[in-house]
Amino acid sequence: MGLLPERSLPPEAATNEPDEIPGDVAQxxxxxxxxxxxxLAVFGALLLCGLVLISVFSEFLSPSTPYAYxxxxTHAPPQRLHFVDTDDGFELGMYVYDYRVERDEETYANTxxxxxxxxxxxxxxVQGQAYRMWGxxxxxxxLIGAxxxxxxVYFxxxxxxxxxxxSRIIHGTRVSMSIGLAGVALSFVLGVVLGGLSGYFGGRTDNYVQRVIEFLMSIPTIPLWMGLSAAVPRDWGAIQTYFAITVILSLIGWTDLARVVRGRFLSLRQEDFVxxxxxxxxxxGRVIGxxxxxxFTSHIIASLTLAVPFMILAETSLSFLGLGLQQPVVSWGVLLQExxxxxxxxxxPWVLLPGVAVTVAVLVLNFVGDGIRDAADPYK
Incomplete structure (x- = not known):
């Protein structure tokens, strides 16, 4: 019998290694x-993208400037937006009805x-009130207006x-959302650094860091906010106060993340790869970073996503109590002072609408955070 001709394998089958699919990409x-x-998480992610776009382009998206009066x-009710005019036949076009204003002679309130x-x-x-995009x-x-x-117009x-x-709610979205994101960023640095050092070294370092965390967590939140906010000079400008409130919220919000990072480091420092x-x-630094x-990057991302609502609620509470941002800064908490x-x-009752915006933002961020946490769970 003659020998069978040798068949050549295709290049991709010449090796037992799979196609180039890095592990992190597959994950x-x-x-x-x-x-x-x-x-629900996808729906929340879409709404979160909408809030981010509103924050970035708030000057263009608002019908007017937040300070035009x-x-x-005063206390004019919302105007309903119409799309079809049936008074003179059938005509497409957006419009609102104007008001007929009368002043009460006894209370001097407008009806x-x-x-x-x-x-x-x-x-x-449309052309409207002049403004500076991003200053x-x-x-x-x-985008829309008279x-x-x-x-x-007062939608x-x-x-x-x-x-x-x-217009004021749209502009408040930028301040409230940015405080939440900036506060979480600073809390991330403090939580990862202090929690990582505590869990990696242990001993006295762990003892000192944990006692500081326990001390901060034992203080009631609102009195702690009030004490730190009272330390902010009242003659500071809007930008200085903004950064001061962001730092205050970060000094309070890093403890939970530090606890999580410390626990993970305690379990990982004995692993073979470490x-x-x-x-x-x-x-x-290289071993840690x-x-x-x-x-456990995915867990940290989920924790940060769930921490943003806390920052937004904290800013809203401080501003509502008169301890946070003040006029002329426009945030959801400042608007709720009324x-x-x-x-x-x-x-x-429409002065409560900033509270609706806060509720929507908190729910959306919680939906996204829960979705990320469930998707990143390796045991699911």
Whole structure:
């Protein structure tokens, strides 16, 4: 019998190694697939992207500037946006009805009635109040608003000074969301560094760090906020106060993350790959940053996502109590200060709408955080 001709293998079959699929890429793909199966988390992620876009382009998206006021429209009710005009046939076009304003002679409060004979045309990319985009570029175009630059529309009503609530809530999104993200960033640095040192070295270092954490966690939250906020000089400007409140929230919010990092480091420092890195001559910083932290990065991301709502609620509470940001800064907490007056709430319930924005933001961030935590769980 003759020998069978030798068959050559294709290049991809010449080796037993699989195609080039790095482990970290495969893990990200697996986490993404798990995350997509959580419909509530995906819905929350979409809303979170919307909040981020509102924060970035708040000047353009708002119908007016947050400081423009009309003394004749104090506590003006919301104006309903219409899309079809059926009075003169069938005509497409956005508009709102104007008000008929009357002043009560006894209380001097304005009463409003819808005047269907006066229509205010509304358009997209209209010219309105001038502003500076991101404080740099002068512009006067707004995504939506009255076509007449001298006319104001109130889709969500007006406050006691006749300022548009929709514009103020949109601008408040930037401040409240950025404080949450900036505060979490600082808390991440403090929590990872102090928690990592505590768990990695143990002994006296662990004892000292844990006693500081226990002391901070034993103090009631609101009195601690009040004490730290009282230390902020009242003559500071808006930017200085903003950074001071961010630092205050970070000094309080790092303890939970530090506890988590410390527990993980205590369990990881005895693992074989950590011992191998030490024997290989790696310094402490490299062992922690290149070998130990990446092993539970997904858990840290989930913890940070769930910490952002705490920061937003903390800023809102401080500003609501008059201890945080103050006028002329516009945040959700500052806007809710007007809701402290029961007469304002009874006559103008739309002043509570910033509270709705806070609730939506907190729920969205919790949905996303829970989805990331479940998707990154290796035992699921």
């Amino acid at each position: 990200r793909v697996l986490i993404w697939r798990r995350f997509k199966r959580n419909k 009309d003394a004749e429209r 409003y009635e819808v005047d269907e004979s006066a229509k205010v045309p509304v358009g997209l990319f 740099l570029f002068p512009m006067d175009r707004h 076509k007449d630059p001298d006319t104001e 969500l009503g007006a406050d006691r000074n006749g300022r548009d609530m929709a 011992t191998a890195a030490r024997l290989d001559g790696c310094r402490t 290149r070998h130990m932290l990446p092993s 809701a402290q007056n029961i007469h304002s709430i009874s006559g103008a």
